[in-house]
Each structure stands twice: as C-alpha cells, then as structure tokens.
Amino acid sequence: MKKEDRLLRVGVLGCGPIAQFAHFEACRRARNAELYAICDRAADLVERMAVLHSPKATYTDYAAMLADPQVEAVVIATADAFHVPLTKQAIAAGKHVLVEKPMGVTVEECAELAALVKAGGLTLQVGYMKRFDPGLEFVHDFAQKGLGQRLAFKSCYHDSVYRYTMTDNLQVIPMASPQALRPEGNPKADKRRYFMLTHGSHLVDTARYLGGEIERVNARLVERFGAYCWYIAVDFADGSLGHLDLIVAVRGDWREDFQLEAEHGNAAGKIYLPWFHKTSEVEVFSTKDGLYRRPLGEDAHTYKRQMEGFADTILTDAPQRGANVDDGAEGVRILVAISQSVERGEPVRLADVTGGLA
Ligand SMILES: NC(=O)c1ccc[n+]([C@@H]2O[C@H](COP(=O)([O-])OP(=O)(O)OC[C@H]3O[C@@H](n4cnc5c(N)ncnc54)[C@H](O)[C@@H]3O)[C@@H](O)[C@H]2O)c1
Numbered sequence: 001m002k003k004e005d006r007l008l009r010v011g012v013l014g015c016g017p018i019a020q021f022a023h024f025e026a027c028r029r030a031r032n033a034e035l036y037a038i039c040d041r042a043a044d045l046v047e048r049m050a051v052l053h054s055p056k057a058t059y060t061d062y063a064a065m066l067a068d069p070q071v072e073a074v075v076i077a078t079a080d081a082f083h084v085p086l087t088k089q090a091i092a093a094g095k096h097v098l099v100e101k102p103m104g105v106t107v108e109e110c111a112e113l114a115a116l117v118k119a120g121g122l123t124l125q126v127g128y129m130k131r132f133d134p135g136l137e138f139v140h141d142f143a144q145k146g147l148g149q150r151l152a153f154k155s156c157y158h159d160s161v162y163r164y165t166m167t168d169n170l171q172v173i174p175m176a177s178p179q180a181l182r183p184e185g186n187p188k189a190d191k192r193r194y195f196m197l198t199h200g201s202h203l204v205d206t207a208r209y210l211g212g213e214i215e216r217v218n219a220r221l222v223e224r225f226g227a228y229c230w231y232i233a234v235d236f237a238d239g240s241l242g243h244l245d246l247i248v249a250v251r252g253d254w255r256e257d258f259q260l261e262a263e264h265g266n267a268a269g270k271i272y273l274p275w276f277h278k279t280s281e282v283e284v285f286s287t288k289d290g291l292y293r294r295p296l297g298e299d300a301h302t303y304k305r306q307m308e309g310f311a312d313t314i315l316t317d318a319p320q321r322g323a324n325v326d327d328g329a330e331g332v333r334i335l336v337a338i339s340q341s342v343e344r345g346e347p348v349r350l351a352d353v354t355g356g357l358a
Contacts, residue, residue: 003031003032008073008315009034010027010033011036011039011068011073012077013039014077014078015177016040016174017174019075019077020049024052025304030304032308033310035053036056037068038053039058039062042060042178046059048175057070057071062089066089072096073123073310073311073314074096074097076097076098076099079187080102080197083099083100084113094122098306098310099126101128101205102126104328105197105332106336107333107356108355113328124328125324126205128202128322128323129274129306131209131323132306133271133279134305137321140210146265146288148263148264149263150240150261152261153243153259154244155203155244155245156247157203157244158245158256159249160249160250162253163273166273192339192357195228195248196338196357197357199248200230204244204331204335205327205331207234209323215349215350216234217334217348217350219231219232219339219348221342227248229245230247231243231245232341256270256271265285267282267285270282277301279300280300330350336355336357337353343358
C-alpha cells in the first residue's frame with residue numbers, strides 16, 4: 001500500500017464489529033492516514049486488535065486517548081446512542097471526528113452538535129461511506145452539472161434474509177467481548193426503530209446525495225411474517241417527487257437501486273452490498289450529446305475512500321466530499337419524520353419535527 005509522507009494520525013474509538021470489519025483496515029489502507037491509536041473499554045478486545053493491527057498507542061479510557069496530543073482525529077465506532085456525547089467530547093479536546101451513522105438519535109442533540117462543530121472550525125464527517133462509492137459519486141457530480149431540473153427520484157433498499165450468509169463469507173471473523181460497553185437496554189429490541197436507524201439512514205442519505213434536500217415525507221409501514229416494509233412518498237425541496245422503499249428483509253437477494261429523472265437526461269444504478277467493495281453499476285444518459293456514460297470505478301473500498309476523503313479535508317483543505325454535520329443532522333431529522341409519519345398516518349414536514357424516533 002502506497003502511503004503519502006504526511007499521514008493523519010487517527011485514533012479509533014470502539015473495537016467492535018464495524019471497527020474490525022472496516023475502520024482499522026481503512027486507516028491502514030488509506031494513502032494519507034495511519035492507525036495511530038485504538039481504544040475500547042473492553043481491554044481484551046484492545047489487546048487482540050493491537051496484535052492484529054499494530055497501532056502506536058492503545059487505550060481503554062477514551063479521555064486518555066483524547067488527551068494524547070499525537071491523536072489528530074478520532075473515528076467514533078460505537079453504538080448510536082453514544083455518538084453525540086462522544087463526538088462532543090472529541091470536539092472539546094480539539095480533535096476532528098469521523099462518526100458512524102446515524103450521527104445521533106434525536107433532532108435536538110444533532111442541532112446542538114451542529115452548532116458546536118460550526119463554532120469550533122474542526123472537521124466532522126458522518127460515516128455515510130456510500131458517498132465514496134465511485135458510481136454514486138459520478139451520478140452526484142453529473143446531476144449537479146449536467147441534468148438541469150430534477151423531476152423524480154426513486155430508490156429502494158431491500159435487506160436480504162441471506163445477508164449474514166453472504167457477509168459472513170466477506171468479513172473477517174469478528175471477536176466479541178463480555179466487557180464491551182453497550183447502551184442501557186437492548187437497542188435492537190425495538191425493530192422498527194433499529195431498522196430505521198441502521199438501514200433507513202443509508203437509504204435517506206443516498207436519496208439526499210442524489211435527489212437533493214427533502215421537505216416532507218408520507219410513510220406507510222406494513223409488518224408481516226417478521227418482515228418490515230416502509231413505502232415513503234417524498235417531496236423534495238425543489239418541487240420534484242420521490243419514492244423510497246425500505247424492506248427488512250426480503251426473502252430473496254439484497255437489492256439496492258435508484259432512478260433519477262431530470263430535464264436533460266436520467267440516471268439509474270444498482271448498488272452492491274458494501275462488503276463486496278464493488279462499485280455501483282450506474283449509467284447516466286444526457287440529451288445534450290445523446291450518450292450513455294458508465295464509470296468503471298475500479299477502487300470501490302468505500303470505507304478506505306471515506307477515510308482518505310476525511311484526511312484530505314483536514315490535511316489539504318480539500319472541499320469536504322463526505323457527509324458533514326448538517327447532512328448528519330438532516331439525516332436524523334428525516335428518520336424521525338418517517339417514524340412519526342407512520343405513527344400518525346399522515347404526511348410530516350421536516351421543519352415541524354422534534355424529538356427522536358417514535
Ligand atoms: N457504515 C456502515 O456500513 C456500518 C455498518 C455497521 C455498523 N455501523 C455503525 O457502527 C456503529 C458501531 O457498531 P458496532 O456493531 O461495531 O457496535 P458495538 O456496540 O458492538 O461495538 C462498539 C464498541 O465500542 C466500545 N465503546 C463504546 N463506548 C465506549 C467508550 N465510551 N469508551 C470506550 N469504548 C467504548 C464498546 O465496548 C464496544 O466494544 C453503530 O452506530 C452502527 O450503526 C455502520
């Protein structure tokens with residue numbers, strides 16, 4: 001792996017599954033970052049991960065890692081409920097933050113964090129790694145430049161009952177610890193809430209990334225044979241229409257795709273399970289030259305590329321390509337709006353939303 005001279009010194013908080021599957025490797029593979037430190041309350045995990053990944057420093061106390069002047073940025077790879085408090089602690093210590101999605105769990109905590117980040121001048125990026133899928137980047141850029149007014153955006157995210165069969169073959173075998181720190185209760189017990197936070201967050205961010213700002217949602221949910229299906233009608237702020245659907249889980253293959261219709265052309269794509277590290281197969285058509293375009297996207301390690309983008313923003317002042325604090329806050333606001341729309345059986349305007357998921 002070719003490394004640049006100046007590497008962002010990153011401390012990863014959390015040695016749980018996502019750090020083991022993605023973040024340790026992402027720091028090690030990134031051309032412009034190094035896995036400087038790792039931290040987890042579970043000492044056994046820290047010890048085992050240190051043997052595998054050789055960070056320069058290890059911690060079981062987050063405050064101690066934040067006090068290390070060599071640590072320039074942290075990755076927060078912990079349970080959702082901890083994201084905002086731990087991010088605030090990092091910002092207070094002067095560290096840049098890459099926080100896993102969703103950025104938080106309530107509208108208010110996200111708004112508070114946004115104010116803090118903007119006042120501080122540090123970089124905050126949310127772990128919506130699909131923004132670093134070369135296919136989706138291509139469609140995003142093309143839609144900004146060459147498609148004119150949008151008319152409609154449609155996308156689906158269908159988790160598969162066979163997902164773990166597939167991912168078990170793609171991911172490293174995770175190591176668990178009884179000492180791991182988890183929020184009170186079981187965040188996975190309320191499935192509506194858990195699925196929306198875990199999967200809905202990606203669906204919504206991709207819709208904003210490709211379709212633009214969302215103003216209002218009207219969501220319906222049906223639960224049958226252990227499957228959950230949300231059909232969400234979306235009003236985009238530019239007046240275009242949208243439809244998003246989330247199913248957890250279909251009795252078939254994983255399916256994630258989108259279609260965008262616009263004034264001067266259209267775009268469509270199929271997004272793969274991220275652990276294949278395979279770019280989305282996208283195609284855009286422009287009426288300006290009558291041509292279809294299809295990028296190869298040979299490097300589609302989205303977790304590595306999101307770390308590279310994060311480090312570029314900090315080290316070179318490159319424009320932030322990843323989701324910023326406003327994107328993080330808006331993503332949570334939409335999830336809350338969807339859940340409230342389902343509860344009330346009526347459309348919900350984002351501007352009226354407060355609190356957390358119903
Ligand atoms: N982007 C993606 O594709 C993707 C995929 C999976 C999970 N995630 C997100 O990643 C996050 C973490 O998921 P996970 O399954 O790895 O979580 P987890 O709860 O299983 O593991 C988190 C680890 O962090 C440690 N920890 C928590 N708070 C700590 C503290 N204050 N000090 C020290 N250690 C602390 C815990 O001990 C635990 O080992 C979630 O928000 C999830 O939504 C993202």
